[in-house]
Amino acid sequence: MWIFEFGSLPRRRRLPSRQTGLGFLLASVLLSCPAAQAQWATYRGDMARTGAPNPVDEGIYTSAQLEKLRVDKQWQLPPLTDATAPPRSRGFWSSPIVHGDRLFIGGGNGVFYAFDRYTLNELWQYPRSEQPPLTSQFTCNPSSFGIAASAAVANVRGRDVVIFGAPDRSVGAGLGDGRLFALDIETGEPIWKSDILAPITGLTSLNDAATEQEQVKAFQEFHQQIGYSAPVVVNDKVYVGIANHCDNPIQPGLIKAVRLNDGSLDSAFSFHSALPRGGGIWSSLASDGTDIYATTGNIRSGLRPGDQIVTNHALALLRLDGRTGSLRWKLQPVPVELDDDPDWAAGATIANSSCGRLALSTMKDGWTYAVRAEPASQGGADVAWQYPPTGFPFGQTDNWTEHGDTRFLRPGLSWNDTFVALAGGLNINVEKTSNYARLHSLNVCASPEQRLRWIFDVPRTTPGEAYSLGVPSGRAGFIFIGTRSGWLVVFADPSIEPPSGYRCEHPDVETTICTQFGFRLIPDPKIVTEVQLNGAVSGEPALASDRVYVATTAGYLYALRPD
Amino acid sequence: MRLRVSAIASNAALCSAITSLLCESSAVAETLPLPANPTFSSYVPSEPYRILASGLLARVFSDSTVDGLRIQIVDALIGPSQKTEGVALRGPSTHFVLSGSGQITYAEGGAVVERKFQPGSSWTLAPGQAFRIENQGEQHVDIRIRIITAAP
Numbered sequence: 001m002w003i004f005e006f007g008s009l010p011r012r013r014r015l016p017s018r019q020t021g022l023g024f025l026l027a028s029v030l031l032s033c034p035a036a037q038a039q040w041a042t043y044r045g046d047m048a049r050t051g052a053p054n055p056v057d058e059g060i061y062t063s064a065q066l067e068k069l070r071v072d073k074q075w076q077l078p079p080l081t082d083a084t085a086p087p088r089s090r091g092f093w094s095s096p097i098v099h100g101d102r103l104f105i106g107g108g109n110g111v112f113y114a115f116d117r118y119t120l121n122e123l124w125q126y127p128r129s130e131q132p133p134l135t136s137q138f139t140c141n142p143s144s145f146g147i148a149a150s151a152a153v154a155n156v157r158g159r160d161v162v163i164f165g166a167p168d169r170s171v172g173a174g175l176g177d178g179r180l181f182a183l184d185i186e187t188g189e190p191i192w193k194s195d196i197l198a199p200i201t202g203l204t205s206l207n208d209a210a211t212e213q214e215q216v217k218a219f220q221e222f223h224q225q226i227g228y229s230a231p232v233v234v235n236d237k238v239y240v241g242i243a244n245h246c247d248n249p250i251q252p253g254l255i256k257a258v259r260l261n262d263g264s265l266d267s268a269f270s271f272h273s274a275l276p277r278g279g280g281i282w283s284s285l286a287s288d289g290t291d292i293y294a295t296t297g298n299i300r301s302g303l304r305p306g307d308q309i310v311t312n313h314a315l316a317l318l319r320l321d322g323r324t325g326s327l328r329w330k331l332q333p334v335p336v337e338l339d340d341d342p343d344w345a346a347g348a349t350i351a352n353s354s355c356g357r358l359a360l361s362t363m364k365d366g367w368t369y370a371v372r373a374e375p376a377s378q379g380g381a382d383v384a385w386q387y388p389p390t391g392f393p394f395g396q397t398d399n400w401t402e403h404g405d406t407r408f409l410r411p412g413l414s415w416n417d418t419f420v421a422l423a424g425g426l427n428i429n430v431e432k433t434s435n436y437a438r439l440h441s442l443n444v445c446a447s448p449e450q451r452l453r454w455i456f457d458v459p460r461t462t463p464g465e466a467y468s469l470g471v472p473s474g475r476a477g478f479i480f481i482g483t484r485s486g487w488l489v490v491f492a493d494p495s496i497e498p499p500s501g502y503r504c505e506h507p508d509v510e511t512t513i514c515t516q517f518g519f520r521l522i523p524d525p526k527i528v529t530e531v532q533l534n535g536a537v538s539g540e541p542a543l544a545s546d547r548v549y550v551a552t553t554a555g556y557l558y559a560l561r562p563d
Numbered sequence: 564m565r566l567r568v569s570a571i572a573s574n575a576a577l578c579s580a581i582t583s584l585l586c587e588s589s590a591v592a593e594t595l596p597l598p599a600n601p602t603f604s605s606y607v608p609s610e611p612y613r614i615l616a617s618g619l620l621a622r623v624f625s626d627s628t629v630d631g632l633r634i635q636i637v638d639a640l641i642g643p644s645q646k647t648e649g650v651a652l653r654g655p656s657t658h659f660v661l662s663g664s665g666q667i668t669y670a671e672g673g674a675v676v677e678r679k680f681q682p683g684s685s686w687t688l689a690p691g692q693a694f695r696i697e698n699q700g701e702q703h704v705d706i707r708i709r710i711i712t713a714a715p
Contacts (some may be wrong), residue, residue: 518642
């Protein structure tokens, strides 16, 4: 087994200022890649969560091949018989991972599956069909009921295992405590089950509390969950983020580490986002091979009258010591006073760029940030840039600027000194929702004037609506993204294929008057193909050398390859 | 006075906020170089800004009537390093800078007032009081303007 080691990558050369140099740069990176790439053995393809791990070969990733991309095999989740399951929980909210000839994915039904990745024949499932699934009694959105996060492949005592987080009613109070499972990839037998990491000790809903007594009870209970946080395996530990069930009520955000060897809690590592509560870890953690990078959720709505904030790492992008969990640095652009629930819900992407190692992510309010990972000494974050560059931290004068529950919550992808993200554009201060179906490519090492590289309005979706897009993945300059309307759209970076044309960098300015009013024309990437699926795509396409895998919230799993 | 009526005729609500231009244009728009042989893509904004004057784009954010008053909120957009022509608004207006920095120039009491602005800056103008904006930064300027007039 070979798992991508972020730290082993050769330092990349500086990207030429014009996009025309990217193809050459890509070729040089391909040639220098030291070892075969695991297929797609963890969420975003690697522990750095790049979404575009360096491939060792071209595979099917040429225009000629991808234009012929079609559904080759498909598989559907069986009907869910548990009447307590919220309807939206029943499909796939996690994404497939691929290792060797196998594919693994957990369903919203609380069952984890292994498939032959060529035939999509089911090899095993966990729990077995006669056993109760891994579900929670505390339910709200799709993060709660079953398995909502992707898995990761690792090696435990010489055996390849697949590790994932899920609720488990067989422990604790029997309500669905969150824990990690490590299963033998051949048999599906548990190698270990971790200690309880995210307990649920009661089902009292703060939202439905009719009396003060019920409110107090809701706050006294633990309502934690692993939810959307995929585990990351780093050296001899497995890390996972802990959030809560729809802020009902908000719990202290946590990061837990367990020993890869046996799943026992590593008490030497400890991180609380906020005290008394707040800062849920809704996203998947990233790593540079040593330290942990996380993003954290909101805090203000979880405060009760008289609460004093003791610790506040909420609404932040942060780097933690991988051994202890102590804070290296944090970026906290939105103060508590302006917290209207702009969870930082897209995880961090760690890029080894030509201008140094960067942590990249887009906050839920739509602003994207790049933070220099080094130095790692404790203190404030060394921010390389913000996009759009309107300034931060935000203050009380920004009283028209919304820092609320908007839907910029997908992680981006990083390759060759660029970052592709579902993010707010130059219209962020006046119009956010139109960007929900729009990807921005940003030059991570360029000057602010050259930051924006291209914009792509993804077709076959529902512009202006939440969750219009899934999570983008990339390989060899081709970008794959699923849509809410059930399409897989593939398009080419302009360094790979000429763009379809040029458009204005400001999304609300017509192309014909763009330069007249001081804006730049930028490329509009060319679509390579669009493939119709059944159901919305919430997660990421997994890009193996010979096939593309994608799952939908309607419960379909697809293997695609060229005709 | 000069008003590019044709350029803004497609946005009636926006036109209604404008009555006159009291200053001659002094703007010379800076442009960034075009790519070699650029072909425009098929992308068309769903709610594009309209040309209000040289250097000045705008669109209506909201338009409502309350107690016999029409309250329009207009988003003004000035591109990087752009200067606008002079414009004046029909009713009293409050301007709030959302992003960007620059200078606003307006006549007041027979004097010309020049005032720097940055995000969070705000000012009010009387009906018909002309103003001109210069974007002095590398980023665009967003200004949200609330205009109050008598309801039609």
